[in-house]
Amino acid sequence: MINSVMKKSVYGITASAPRMTRTAAILLAAGLSIPTFVILTAVDTLVF
Numbered sequence: 001m002i003n004s005v006m007k008k009s010v011y012g013i014t015a016s017a018p019r020m021t022r023t024a025a026i027l028l029a030a031g032l033s034i035p036t037f038v039i040l041t042a043v044d045t046l047v048f
Contacts, residue, residue, distance in 0.1 A: 020028075
């Protein structure tokens with residue numbers, strides 16, 4: 001029952017759920033870490 005609800009069937013073919021690739025993981029990590037580094041460096045420069 002759960003599998004039939006979670007999986008979508010198109011023309012009788014079922015596909016597994018999408019998974020994150022290594023490139024997507026690297027882009028996500030860089031996209032989060034670089035702005036965080038810039039903000040923390042700016043705060044450190046202004047405060048200290």
